[in-house]
Each structure stands twice: as structure tokens, then as C-alpha cells.
Amino acid sequence: MIELTTSAIILLSMFYGTGSAEAEPIKSSPAVTITVADQNIVDNIALIATPGTSKTVEVSVREYFKDTPILAEISRCESAFRHIGTNGEIIRGKVNRGDIGVMQINTYYHEEQANKLGIDLMTLRGNLEYAKQLYDKEGTAPWQSSSKCWNKYVTISKK
Secondary structure, three states, X not given: OHHHHHHHHHHHHHHHOOOOOOOOOOOOOOXXXXXXXXXXXXXXXXXXXXXXXXXXXXXXXXXXXXXXXXXXXXXXXXXXXOOEOOOOOEOEOOOOOOEEOOOOEEHHHXXXXXXXXXXXXXXXXHHHHHHHHHHHHHOOHHHHHHHHHHHHHHHHOOO
16 A cells, blocks of 8 residues: 555656645655645545545545535536546546546636636645635536536525
């Protein structure tokens, strides 16, 4: 398990960096000590290295959206609570490959704004954070295409 976790950290660090020039390098030794400055990387590593990944994501999503439970239901419909696939890559939409992550945020429409806000849509935390902001601004409209799945839960929506 330590080798898998270390490999996942090295792999994700190559793609995402560590988020800080001051982060200590990843060290591999028998008593593996890993220091990663960017908690988002740690979140994504947990999704790759933890058995029962979708359950782990579901718990995280439901906790994050405890005040807006309709967003958790939207996540269930959009991605079945998956953020990272078994291949280690972020989940992308089947119909539109620009839709990414657990909330299927469309990069064509939202990546520029997310970047301005300092939100990384590729991370679970960033995907959820941006979805919450989008919901606060536009309600459930951005996820209307999957409404047949989550519409029965609309009574739990605040909007």
C-alpha cells in the first residue's frame, strides 16, 4: 500500500505540482514520510489509493453539501460520485468531454472563471467548491440535462 500511495503522489505531483515552491520533495524510504504542501493533491491521492473510492467520494460530497443536499444528488446523477477513474485520470463526460469531475463542470464555460477565483476544477475540493458557487449564482440550471435523475429531490433544494 505504501508503494501505491507513494507512486500516486509522484504521479499526481507531476501533473499538479505541489502548489508551493517551498514544499519538501517527496521521499521514498522504508519509513515513508510524505510532505505535500497542497491538500488538494492529498485529496486526489486518497481517491486513487483508497479501496471503495466512490464511497469515499460520496461521503466527502455529502458532507461538503450538507447545507445544499440537492448538489449531492446532482453529483450522484452526474458522476455516480466518481471524481477519478480507475486509470487515475479525472472523470470526463461521455457526451461532452469538457465536463469534468464529480460535478461534471464544463471547462469551456467555467474554467476561466474558476482560474480567476483560484479554484482548480481538476481536484475534488475545487470541483465541489466551484459547483457550490455556481449553484449559489444560478441554482440547478447548469445541471438541467441530468434533471430527470435528480428532479425528484428538488424539494430538498434551497433554490
